[in-house]
Amino acid sequence: MFKIRSLVTALALASSVSVASAWETLPTEAPAPADNATTAAKVELGQMLYHDPRLSSTGTVSCSSCHNTMLGGEDNRPNSMGVNGQTGGRSAPTVWNAAFNAVQFWDGRAPSLEAQAAGPVTNPIEMGMKSWDDVVARLQSIEGYQKAFEQAFGKEAISKDTATKAIAAYERTLITPNSPYDKYVSGDKSALSAQQVRGMEKVAELGCTNCHSGPAFNGPGMFQKFPAIPNGYWEAQYHFSKDKGLAEVSKNQADEHLFKVPTLRNIALTAPYFHNGSVKTLDKAVTLMAKLQLGKDLTKEEVADIVAFLEGLTGEFPKQKMPVLPATPGSTFN
Numbered sequence: 001m002f003k004i005r006s007l008v009t010a011l012a013l014a015s016s017v018s019v020a021s022a023w024e025t026l027p028t029e030a031p032a033p034a035d036n037a038t039t040a041a042k043v044e045l046g047q048m049l050y051h052d053p054r055l056s057s058t059g060t061v062s063c064s065s066c067h068n069t070m071l072g073g074e075d076n077r078p079n080s081m082g083v084n085g086q087t088g089g090r091s092a093p094t095v096w097n098a099a100f101n102a103v104q105f106w107d108g109r110a111p112s113l114e115a116q117a118a119g120p121v122t123n124p125i126e127m128g129m130k131s132w133d134d135v136v137a138r139l140q141s142i143e144g145y146q147k148a149f150e151q152a153f154g155k156e157a158i159s160k161d162t163a164t165k166a167i168a169a170y171e172r173t174l175i176t177p178n179s180p181y182d183k184y185v186s187g188d189k190s191a192l193s194a195q196q197v198r199g200m201e202k203v204a205e206l207g208c209t210n211c212h213s214g215p216a217f218n219g220p221g222m223f224q225k226f227p228a229i230p231n232g233y234w235e236a237q238y239h240f241s242k243d244k245g246l247a248e249v250s251k252n253q254a255d256e257h258l259f260k261v262p263t264l265r266n267i268a269l270t271a272p273y274f275h276n277g278s279v280k281t282l283d284k285a286v287t288l289m290a291k292l293q294l295g296k297d298l299t300k301e302e303v304a305d306i307v308a309f310l311e312g313l314t315g316e317f318p319k320q321k322m323p324v325l326p327a328t329p330g331s332t333f334n
């Protein structure tokens with residue numbers, strides 16, 4: 001597992017070398033950890049748990065409420081809404097291709113999808129369950145889940161460990177390959193328009209891909225200061241610096257305002273933008289990135305070209321069959 005510290009060291013190395021961008025296509029399969037091989041039974045169970053609002057205290061919020069698999073894998077809200085209408089300070093990132101993140105959350109505090117999935121269920125403003133013991137008891141009371149866990153994990157009991165493993169296995173299937181960009185890089189030169197190709201070249205020339213590198217454009221495992229270049233004018237409008245990023249978790253001053261480099265895959269579908277969801281449109285987000293990370297003022301045409309290129313990163317979404325959830329005996333809720 002990656003340690004936050006060693007990642008930051010890796011970042012320091014990465015940012016000192018200016019890498020010419022190598023354009024990479026998105027793999028069609030995500031690597032799974034040794035102790036959680038992806039199996040059909042786990043994926044099926046994980047899909048049920050992911051879409052089941054009974055994993056929340058009020059029975060109203062599922063993972064899919066905030067990371068909607070019928071949309072771009074999030075909720076298009078600046079701040080997500082959890083149980084009892086509560087909202088937090090951060091915007092929900094997409095779950096599509098999250099399997100290619102080396103670390104999870106804006107501040108990278110979870111080292112894996114398995115570790116990540118444990119958090120929201122007992123987070124008081126997200127799904128609000130008092131404890132994982134309560135979640136396990138509730139799942140155990142549902143006969144259909146007993147069967148599904150047995151199919152996925154054999155004799156291993158229903159637990160936080162098995163539930164989060166199943167959810168993570170399902171998330172590893174949420175991959176969107178074959179975007180126009182992938183087709184272009186694979187040799188189909190008609191897959192991107194002339195404007196999109198101009199945008200692609202601009203993104204490399206400006207250095208966006210020094211941070212947004214790799215097949216998912218997420219510089220896997222890279223943390224960067226945001227905003228890198230202080231700007232009072234934009235700060236007054238968007239309050240990016242209110243959130244201390246990695247330092248909120250590490251309490252280390254050197255980590256202030258370090259954020260994980262987010263993926264640009266399907267970025268046209270996931271407005272509003274940035275960790276606080278404060279920017280409504282993609283052209284504004286691109287303009288701000290150039291200014292705050294690279295110190296560059298882009299022309300209207302350059303912004304339009306880059307946005308056109310980013311639209312070419314919208315991939316093919318695998319057909320999702322909605323799961324039929326096992327019935328509750330009586331009421332799960334008092």
Ligand code: HEC
Pocket residue numbers: 050061062063064065066067080081082083088090091092093094095098101103104105106107113116117118120121125126127167
């Ligand atoms: C109330 C809304 C809400 C619910 C419910 C919710 N999430 Fe999230 N999710 C968020 C927000 C907001 C973040 C970012 C929080 C942060 O970075 O501190 C996030 C982050 C994530 C990430 C990290 C993605 C990345 O790019 O770093 C994954 C993966 C994820 N959630 C999966 C899940 C799963 C699985 C569930 C159900 C067990 C779930 N979420 C439930 C709002 C929600």
Ligand code: HEC
Pocket residue numbers: 106203206207208209210211212223224225226228259260261262263264267270272273274275276285286289290293294306
């Ligand atoms: C120095 C590293 C760095 C460079 C260079 C950089 N970015 Fe970013 N980018 C980031 C980080 C870090 C974030 C997350 C900021 C946040 O919200 O906390 C981000 C966020 C974004 C977002 C919003 C993502 C989302 O899900 O809301 C977009 C869009 C984006 N970058 C595009 C670009 C473009 C286009 C360029 C070039 C003009 C660029 N970036 C240059 C590091 C960088």
